[in-house]
Amino acid sequence: MATDTVTIHLPDDLYRRLERLAALTKQPLEGLIVKTLSSSMPPLPDDLSPTTRDALQAQESLSDDELWRLMRAIFPEDQYTRLSDLREQRRGGTLPLEEQAELDQLQDAADLLMLQKAYAAVLLKWRGHRLPPFPATA
Numbered sequence: 001m002a003t004d005t006v007t008i009h010l011p012d013d014l015y016r017r018l019e020r021l022a023a024l025t026k027q028p029l030e031g032l033i034v035k036t037l038s039s040s041m042p043p044l045p046d047d048l049s050p051t052t053r054d055a056l057q058a059q060e061s062l063s064d065d066e067l068w069r070l071m072r073a074i075f076p077e078d079q080y081t082r083l084s085d086l087r088e089q090r091r092g093g094t095l096p097l098e099e100q101a102e103l104d105q106l107q108d109a110a111d112l113l114m115l116q117k118a119y120a121a122v123l124l125k126w127r128g129h130r131l132p133p134f135p136a137t138a
Helices: 012-025 029-040 052-060 066-070 075-092 097-126
Strands: none
Touching: 012 029, 012 075, 066 097, 075 097
16 A cells, blocks of 8 residues: 655644554554544545446535535435336336336436435535434434
């Protein structure tokens, strides 16, 4: 694994906390810092399929208002109804082969929207916004 060297200036209190945590966990300070940074970074779309990756990366240049709108987007009701009907037909074993492609397309669109909404939330959070709590489900 290739490594790069970066010099950062830490406030004294943060440095002391990191030193103490490294001692408590019996880890080298550098390893603790790398682990802490790695675990606190959001996943990026780099490892996804090209279509999904491109759709998510396009969001990175959106304004905060556009990201809020995307985060609150809903799958069109008519497409959701059709998706539900096709899923039910497939569960019942009565989905005609020609409609399987339509089901796949609708499912891909629904999945992409869900990923876009989640990535919009990640971007907003990393831009310093406070996100609303998720509604409770029954």
